[in-house]
Amino acid sequence: MASSLGEELQKPVKERKAADLNQTELAKALAQYQSFVARVESGERRVDVIEFPDIANANAIGFDPKAAIKKICRQMTVGPIA
Numbered sequence: 001m002a003s004s005l006g007e008e009l010q011k012p013v014k015e016r017k018a019a020d021l022n023q024t025e026l027a028k029a030l031a032q033y034q035s036f037v038a039r040v041e042s043g044e045r046r047v048d049v050i051e052f053p054d055i056a057n058a059n060a061i062g063f064d065p066k067a068a069i070k071k072i073c074r075q076m077t078v079g080p081i082a
Helices: 002-009 011-018 023-030 034-042 051-058 065-076
Strands: none
Touching: 011 034, 011 051, 023 034, 023 051, 051 065
């Protein structure tokens, strides 16, 4: 579970690189500093559920934040949700 979850959390990094964007370009699209992107990508700073779609959409490459969040939630669920 942990490795698959880690893969989902790294998806924005892979998508940014696949779109041939550097951290500075992504930061500009997010109206953030490059250091924000670096901290997020290194895991030093977590992205909350409100910020996640902004990062996905800033990549402008069709990265679906809803699908990624659903997958993360499924992987974190141990049993039935009451």
